[in-house]
Amino acid sequence: MTRTIIAIAGASASGKSLFSQTIYNELVNELEPGAIAVIEEDAYYKDQSHLPFDHRTQTNYDHPDAFEHELMCKHLTQLRNGEEVEVPTYDYAQHTRSDKTRTVMPAEILIVEGILLLSDKALRKEFDIKVFIDTPLDICLMRRMQRDMEQRGRTLQSVVEQYQATVRPMFYQFIEPSKHNADLVVTRGGMNRVAIDIIKSKIKYLLQK
Numbered sequence: 001m002t003r004t005i006i007a008i009a010g011a012s013a014s015g016k017s018l019f020s021q022t023i024y025n026e027l028v029n030e031l032e033p034g035a036i037a038v039i040e041e042d043a044y045y046k047d048q049s050h051l052p053f054d055h056r057t058q059t060n061y062d063h064p065d066a067f068e069h070e071l072m073c074k075h076l077t078q079l080r081n082g083e084e085v086e087v088p089t090y091d092y093a094q095h096t097r098s099d100k101t102r103t104v105m106p107a108e109i110l111i112v113e114g115i116l117l118l119s120d121k122a123l124r125k126e127f128d129i130k131v132f133i134d135t136p137l138d139i140c141l142m143r144r145m146q147r148d149m150e151q152r153g154r155t156l157q158s159v160v161e162q163y164q165a166t167v168r169p170m171f172y173q174f175i176e177p178s179k180h181n182a183d184l185v186v187t188r189g190g191m192n193r194v195a196i197d198i199i200k201s202k203i204k205y206l207l208q209k
């Protein structure tokens, strides 16, 4: 069986999750059970449970060193080889992994979404289709403020400080340059109906082959 791994990369709050989840939700009931799955790069943030909470708030979460990309690469290889994996789950409020894992079965179509997927050479080799969600950074910041305060337990001040200290500089150092590794660059992210339909058609085509 040929399996296809699709990477959806882009800035924080650019709409990667919305884009990926829209494709997944619109296809999941049409396809054979278990044919499609989604994995988040955020699940592979390093475990920091050994560090005091105050230390964890100081981590640069937008630098590649914050992630355990080796484990992610290993899991993608296992999934491609037909093995199920235990994907970590991440707790943004505690800035570390939670003690639960999520079993992911080897789907024919695997969508992977995350900020630094296309900046890591080893990870890039795992992807058959590479998409970059290209959303202006000011829009990402506005969305991030709202989302992080509503869903990730952040204050406005903490979002602004983190944005200036790490999110914005790391975007220019790592994420934006990685756009050139993409096969497709998508504007308007999760609301780009044409782009969503193109990826859906490609997935259906691959599953018919």
Ligand SMILES: Nc1ncnc2c1ncn2[C@@H]1O[C@H](COP(=O)(O)OP(=O)(O)O)[C@@H](O)[C@H]1O
Residues within 6 Å of the ligand: 010, 011, 012, 013, 014, 015, 016, 017, 018, 019, 143, 144, 147, 188, 189, 190, 191, 192
């Ligand atoms: N095109 C869009 N228009 C309006 N809101 C959007 C759009 N794309 C994403 N959002 C919202 O912005 C927030 C961040 O989007 P999300 O998909 O979680 O970003 P990412 O996964 O890239 O961090 C979410 O609350 C989401 O609903």
Ligand SMILES: Nc1ccn([C@@H]2O[C@H](COP(=O)(O)O)[C@@H](O)[C@H]2O)c(=O)n1
Residues within 6 Å of the ligand: 011, 012, 013, 016, 042, 045, 061, 062, 091, 092, 094, 095, 096, 114, 115, 167
């Ligand atoms: N403890 C953490 C871990 C990550 N972040 C931020 O999450 C962003 C990536 O997730 P998206 O869903 O927004 O793509 C990244 O920019 C990190 O700054 C965090 O704030 N705290």
